[in-house]
Amino acid sequence: MLERPADAMRQYIDAVSTFEAYEEALAEAAKVRGGMYWHKGPASAPGEAYLVRTSASGSEKSLGPRSPETEAIYASFRERKELAEQRLAGLKAALVKHKRMNRALRVGRVAPLIVEILNRLAATSLGEHFRVVGTHALYAYESAAGVTFDDDAVATRDIDLLWDVRKRVAFATALSQVDSSMLGVLRKVDPTFRIRNSQRYTAVNQDGFEVDIIRREQIADDPHPIRLSDDDEDFWVAQAPRAQVLLDSPQFSAVIVATNGDMARMNTLEPRTFIRFKQWMSTRPERDPLKRRRDALQAMAVEEVLQEYLPHLAKD
Known part of the structure; x- marks a missing residue:
């Protein structure tokens, strides 16, 4: 067997670090897959809205009527989802760069x-x-x-x-x-x-x-x-x-x-x-x-x- 060249080793270590961060970002993004929206209440209560959680498969679950608690749940979910998507997009771009470096250094x-x-x-x-x-x-x-x-x-x-x-x-x-x-x-x-x-x-x-x-x-x-x-x-x-x-x-x-x-x-x-x-x-x-x-x-x-x-x- 042969030891890898030093430059290839450094590149591998950096690339793995980014890849593992990407894996973590994927896991975090999976927690906020799907979405949330406010559903109008029934005809008997047209002014009332309910918070609904949708899954990636299309199923829906009501989280309760609009209230300070469900408003906070909705705001937290949207913030987490936006941050997860931004982090995932950034790491995807970084992986593209590492792919080029991996290929150039024959990692x-x-x-x-x-x-x-x-x-x-x-x-x-x-x-x-x-x-x-x-x-x-x-x-x-x-x-x-x-x-x-x-x-x-x-x-x-x-x-x-x-x-x-x-x-x-x-x-x-x-x-x-x-x-x-x-x-x-x-x-x-x-x-x-x-x-x-x-x-x-x-x-x-x-x-x-x-x-x-x-x-x-x-x-x-x-x-x-x-x-x-x-x-x-x-x-x-x-x-x-x-x-x-x-x-x-x-x-x-x-x-x-x-x-x-x-x-x-x-x-x-x-x-x-x-x-x-x-x-x-x-x-x-x-x-x-x-x-x-x-x-x-x-x-x-x-x-x-x-x-x-x-x-x-x-x-x-």
Whole structure:
């Protein structure tokens, strides 16, 4: 691996600071989505007005008749909404500048498609139901450590998303609010994604890039088999050996940067779990020998990064 150049590191630190401020601004803006207005009273009381709160989905809720209390609620809401919109607009403009600087200083090397997918999942509140596992997790570790792994360690044409079957009801609710299927969500990023007929847990685009969605092996009352929506063309999630260990692992999160300068947050496994899992994968006799060697290489690479650059994460 190589350490990042000093100018690239400074730019990454500044860009991440702005990105995290943008995430906070998004969360604040979400609290004031929709609006408020004064609704005229019924015919029996035409002079009376009621404060109504509208949601982003169009639903409405009365907050009571006009009074000093509801006047204060209305004024506070309008002020918060205006400030949130101003802050969000300013940070969006700052991110555009950081994107140019990221690209100029070659800060990122993740495929833009990966960043677009992660940002789409975050924007639709679906990201909390998935963790990135497998090779792409290395991009989170190298970003946090300020290093660049050798290309042999990160070379892959697919991304593995671990889905938490335990939260399937909440996932179904979130999905229904944004699309009819998980495949539909991916197609908002790249309309050429299709489910592979021979491997229904995999979607592939016109360039041959694949998205695999996996789950833990069936236990307790887990449904099996399970499709992510009622859409006939959606993912059938594959069971993965020892995926329960990955679900139980503490989460590790880092901001990654694409080659075009765009940024996204990647939620993955804490490094020690990744190392142990890859070491185990490298010993499975039924696994392809080439993949076993890569598993061992990745485990060693992350172990070195953990000990040298992220020692605080190496402690139990």
